[in-house]
Amino acid sequence: xxxxxxxxxxxxxxxxxxxxxxxxxxxxxxxxxxxxxxxxxxxxxxxxxxxxxxxxxxxxxxxxxxxxxxxxxxxxxxxxxxxxxxxxxxxxxxxxxxxxxxxxxxxxxxxxxxxxxxxxxxxxxxxxxxxxxxxxxxxxxxxxxxxxxxxxxxxxxxxxxxxxxxxxxxxxxxxxxxxxxxxxxxxxxxxxxxxxxxxxxxxxxxxxxxxxxxxxxxxxxxxxxxxxxxxxxxxxxxxxxxxxxxxxxxxxxxxxxxxxxxxxxxxxxxxxxxxxxxxxxxxxxxxxx
Amino acid sequence: xxxxxxxxxxxxxxxxxxxxxxxxxxxxxxxxxxxxxxxxxxxxxxxxxxxxxxxxxxxxxxxxxxxxxxxxxxxxxxxxxxxxxxxxxxxxxxxxxxxxxxxxxxxxxxxxxxxxxxxxxxxxxxxxxxxxxxxxxxxxxxxxxxxxxxxxxxxxxxxxxxxxxxxxxxxxxxxxxxxxxxxxxxxxxxxxxxxxxxxxxxxxxxxxxxxxxxxxxxxxxxxxxxxxxxxxxxxxxxxxxxxxxxxxxxxxxxxxxxxxxxxxxxxxxxxxxxxxxxxxxxxxxxxxxxxxxxxxxxxxxxxxxxxxxxxxxxxxxxxxxxxxxxxxxxxxxxxx
Numbered sequence: 001x002x003x004x005x006x007x008x009x010x011x012x013x014x015x016x017x018x019x020x021x022x023x024x025x026x027x028x029x030x031x032x033x034x035x036x037x038x039x040x041x042x043x044x045x046x047x048x049x050x051x052x053x054x055x056x057x058x059x060x061x062x063x064x065x066x067x068x069x070x071x072x073x074x075x076x077x078x079x080x081x082x083x084x085x086x087x088x089x090x091x092x093x094x095x096x097x098x099x100x101x102x103x104x105x106x107x108x109x110x111x112x113x114x115x116x117x118x119x120x121x122x123x124x125x126x127x128x129x130x131x132x133x134x135x136x137x138x139x140x141x142x143x144x145x146x147x148x149x150x151x152x153x154x155x156x157x158x159x160x161x162x163x164x165x166x167x168x169x170x171x172x173x174x175x176x177x178x179x180x181x182x183x184x185x186x187x188x189x190x191x192x193x194x195x196x197x198x199x200x201x202x203x204x205x206x207x208x209x210x211x212x213x214x215x216x217x218x219x220x221x222x223x224x225x226x227x228x229x230x231x232x233x234x235x236x237x238x239x240x241x242x243x244x245x246x247x248x249x250x251x252x253x254x255x256x257x258x259x260x261x262x263x264x265x266x267x268x269x270x271x272x273x274x275x276x277x278x279x280x281x282x283x284x285x286x287x288x289x
Numbered sequence: 290x291x292x293x294x295x296x297x298x299x300x301x302x303x304x305x306x307x308x309x310x311x312x313x314x315x316x317x318x319x320x321x322x323x324x325x326x327x328x329x330x331x332x333x334x335x336x337x338x339x340x341x342x343x344x345x346x347x348x349x350x351x352x353x354x355x356x357x358x359x360x361x362x363x364x365x366x367x368x369x370x371x372x373x374x375x376x377x378x379x380x381x382x383x384x385x386x387x388x389x390x391x392x393x394x395x396x397x398x399x400x401x402x403x404x405x406x407x408x409x410x411x412x413x414x415x416x417x418x419x420x421x422x423x424x425x426x427x428x429x430x431x432x433x434x435x436x437x438x439x440x441x442x443x444x445x446x447x448x449x450x451x452x453x454x455x456x457x458x459x460x461x462x463x464x465x466x467x468x469x470x471x472x473x474x475x476x477x478x479x480x481x482x483x484x485x486x487x488x489x490x491x492x493x494x495x496x497x498x499x500x501x502x503x504x505x506x507x508x509x510x511x512x513x514x515x516x517x518x519x520x521x522x523x524x525x526x527x528x529x530x531x532x533x534x535x536x537x538x539x540x541x542x543x544x545x546x547x548x549x550x551x552x553x554x555x556x557x558x559x560x561x562x563x564x565x566x567x568x569x570x571x572x573x574x575x576x577x578x579x580x581x582x583x584x585x586x587x588x589x590x591x592x593x594x595x596x597x598x599x600x601x602x603x604x605x606x607x608x609x610x611x612x613x614x615x616x617x618x619x620x621x622x623x624x625x
Binding site: 180183185186187192193196200204205207 | 341342343365368369370372376378380389390
């Protein structure tokens with residue numbers, strides 16, 4: 001086979017994937033950027049302009065949404081990672097019934113976000129909700145978990161952590177099982193405490209997994225907003241609104257697709273920046289075997 | 290007389306129905322080098338792990354310096370261990386690996402560095418101290434593991450097949466290095482191996498295990514000259530001792546003790562000759578038994594040829610074919 005036909009064959013093999021990527025990733029990105037400069041409302045204007053970005057700088061709701069998104073990621077990511085490690089260490093033993101325990105921790109991951117939100121809606125309901133019933137049993141006042149602007153975002157965080165931690169646990173569990181027991185034997189012979197062993201051996205050896213999980217967790221924090229549709233719709237008064245949901249609102253509730261495009265560009269910039277930061281800074285401190 | 294530094298009595302470990310270690314007793318004096326030898330699955334590693342405290346015995350006693358340590362955690366038994374896998378922490382530098390134990394034990398910094406420098410010098414790791422284990426060769430990794438033992442200052446060192454991941458040449462080098470280190474530091478060593486050469490060349494005394502039991506415990510010389518059972522006879526020596534059946538007797542003769550003669554002796558037929566340079570291993574068959582001879586130089590014979598072989602009566606070992614036990618030689622099969 002000569003070189004040209006080889007080239008053609010290669011391109012033909014790549015074609016299906018390229019079509020999908022182009023149609024559903026590259027083209028929309030270009031359209032989005034284009035619309036953020038050329039659009040106004042749902043229409044396209046005749047000239048390129050910066051109106052959408054100018055509005056972006058003045059938008060007070062956006063400020064609130066960004067702050068929500070920041071805290072949402074800043075709290076759910078470390079907490080779910082810490083919980084995931086703790087659960088993985090706990091189920092990485094040879095106890096009887098540990099398989100069931102692993103399954104129990106993993107179950108939330110198997111459920112679609114919408115179902116999870118519906119389950120938690122039942123927990124959080126003011127009148128019939130599980131949490132308030134428990135509080136009432138101890139004589140405490142009922143809490144408006146989703147309706148109180150000071151609490152709603154935290155309620156969402158709790159649910160997210162519940163859902164995510166089990167998923168990350170699986171990665172940590174897999175990583176833990178690749179660590180040679182001899183290392184722990186060697187440490188035990190040196191009379192190292194459990195904390196020393198964790199801090200100096202287990203945690204550093206889990207770093208590649210942590211990096212991977214961290215990237216995923218942060219992306220998820222920006223990406224997963226399904227539960228907002230069920231639980232709070234970003235309210236009350238945008239107290240639980242997150243960036244992606246705000247983009248959705250602008251595009252499909254307020255029909256300001258041009259502004260939504262500008263917001264999307266902002267989201268992309270944030271994600272690229274975070275990815276660079278993680279791989280650039282953390283990569284140097286990770287030991288790969 | 291010096292009392293025993295390490296004493297293991299009636300030690301057993303079973304996993305359900307399986308007896309990995311079955312009623313083993315032995316002891317070691319201070320500064321003694323003991324080899325636990327045996328085929329894989331004989332219980333030698335399990336025994337070592339029980340001494341280390343990494344595995345709990347189902348029965349029996351382990352005493353170190355006179356005190357029972359069965360319920361003492363591994364870190365408080367005052368011993369160090371060298372693993373087959375080296376057990377180096379892959380994310381730490383050589384230096385950090387060596388210092389890990391001292392830091393965990395909160396040894397003051399000055400003392401730590403003093404011991405580190407001594408150990409690094411002893412095992413010749415100077416230029417590699419800031420490298421990670423991944424950048425070292427197998428032999429260098431093993432030296433790091435030895436340095437870890439040295440800095441621990443523990444009087445007892447357990448070694449679990451420390452040389453089996455190294456190539457033959459390096460293995461020979463490390464054998465003498467470990468032995469001289471052990472002498473220099475006055476360490477009591479329990480050394481697990483499946484390699485008879487390591488056991489024979491390094492140990493003061495050898496304990497040969499088979500299916501969880503002690504087959505023989507004695508000096509290397511006695512293993513070669515006075516094997517107690519046919520198992521021991523076949524385990525030590527290369528090629529292994531010939532076991533030839535004569536009526537109710539199992540007669541053992543080492544290949545290197547048999548010679549070819551012009552006439553007389555036993556008449557065997559040649560099966561194959563295996564020339565190995567300094568010697569030729571001649572395989573012959575005599576009645577239902579196979580007899581191997583180790584002959585100096587190149588002695589290639591045609592298969593099927595008849596040869597006369599003989600050995601000196603004092604090189605004959607007799608075992609009862611019913612009990613398998615060694616019995617004193619009353620006559621030589623050569624003369625009958």
